[in-house]
Amino acid sequence: MTPARSDDADATEFDALRPKLQRVAYRMLGSVADAEDILQEAFIRWMKADRGAVLEPEAFLRRVVTRLCLDQMKSARAQRETYIGPWLPEPVVEAEVEEDVTLPLMLALERLSPRERAAFLLHDVFGLGFEEVAKTVQRDPAACRQLAARARTHVREARPRYQVDKQRGIALAEAFFAASRSGDMQALGAMLADDIGIYADGGGKRAAALAPILGFDAVMKVQERLAALFREKGSTLLRAGFINGLPGFVTREADGELQTTALEIEDGKIVAIYVVRNPDKLRHLH
Template sequence: MPPEDSPTSSFDPLRPRLLRIAYRMMGSAAEAEDVVQEAYLRWHQTDRASVRDAGAMLVRTVTRLCLDILKSARVRREQYMGTWLPEPIVEPMEGDDLTLTLMMALERLSPLERAAFLLHDVFGMDFDEVARAIDRDPAACRQLASRARGHVREARPRFPVTEDQGRALASAFFTATRSGDLGALQALLAQDVIMYSDGGGKAKAALNPIYGLEKNLRFVTGLLQRSGPNSSRLVYEGKIDGLPGFVTVEADGVWQSTALAIEEGRIVTIYVTRNPDKLRALLRSLHEDTPS
């Protein structure tokens, strides 16, 4: 057990919060872990006796590290093969209700807007604290958060479903898409449904979003013709980044997560992640939760 005045003993209680901030900023569990580890190394080298508020200092450190990385991440995402989606996670994020849909909305913001919104609206910091974290004055932080809030408000579901309804619809979607029951599938999908599929050039996936009911039905039909019905193995059912969904092993041996945004009892957006690099943290978490 580390001594009470060690960097580890003062850092570890703050680690979960720092990881949540970094993940929401980056959209990547792996990058969030790297950022928090770098913050720990810097904390190790800090004169900790002179720090009045370790939590505030470490949030500031993590936020600035994320902002630095996001500058280059934006360029990398513009060069990404196909659709870029945030890494899916199955562990609940305590203290916020940001779903994968809302994280996609945050992707359209500037890094500073994203930071101001997350720190104030999601993690409950006052604007003086936010200003110190992102090195802007409080009035500018209010404006940044306000602009971000407008984007997030537009992305929130107008008629959300209950958790039980979401689970039932996700289960029905899995059954319909794997059995080839297109009538049942059509009844589940909104007319303007969109499917996003992220393979990152490392697993086969649709390069562009698939818009509309008819195109999505044709896409599923094509998949079934190639793989045959009931060729997926269901590994997990539950929340994926706050949305109802499931994890499967597909006919081609690729692990895949599927998350569904639902409004008024219909699926409006389908998020499919097949890039193996983005599934590592999710699969590690599933294996840890699965009894041996």
């Protein structure tokens, strides 16, 4: 006979697992809002589940969340095809760096099929065995090994080649903010790599370049124009921290909206600047 259930106890058990489940959902989808929706649906299914059939709550819920994400990714792919300008994941701002899945790696994951992405994340990032991965994505273990191997090949170049010291990373982000807002082009140029690129996500909701801006000279021209706007209209630093594993900062711009800037650093130079301006992707930061 199945023991009597307590809704409060079930909810408490779910809440204890929520941070782990959130990590899975966000890394699958690249959207904080969509991850929250997935967790809400998972909670409903958890409360309705037959406890006698649930031997390992964490494994059960991880499977539920992953499968819901796989379904969500089908519609998300169609939406990305019509997205205006570069697409960047919703920024997660942390005081400490999380190195398992950085922003460049999340962008690389976007090129994978949903099941490749799931197999790679569950095995390579979250450390699950292929037997458990197979149960989750509903493929046999050999197929899951192949999925993860293909994914690994695609994302290998996105793995960080240089470990940036945390304090050095934050110091560079703060120096970049100061130079870019004051218009100190000499100081700014000294921080940038020759193959620097800017990727700005406005989503058609706020002004942003519709294509990546690549190369030192092109980036410096853009920064000069932006510096003039910053000096005239202002840009307020709210906090520095790690944005999707990269050093960066959150600002309030002249239009009153938030903005995040994340810096990819290699060998002491900034090689990529990722700017999220789409207000839909910044709501959770308020």
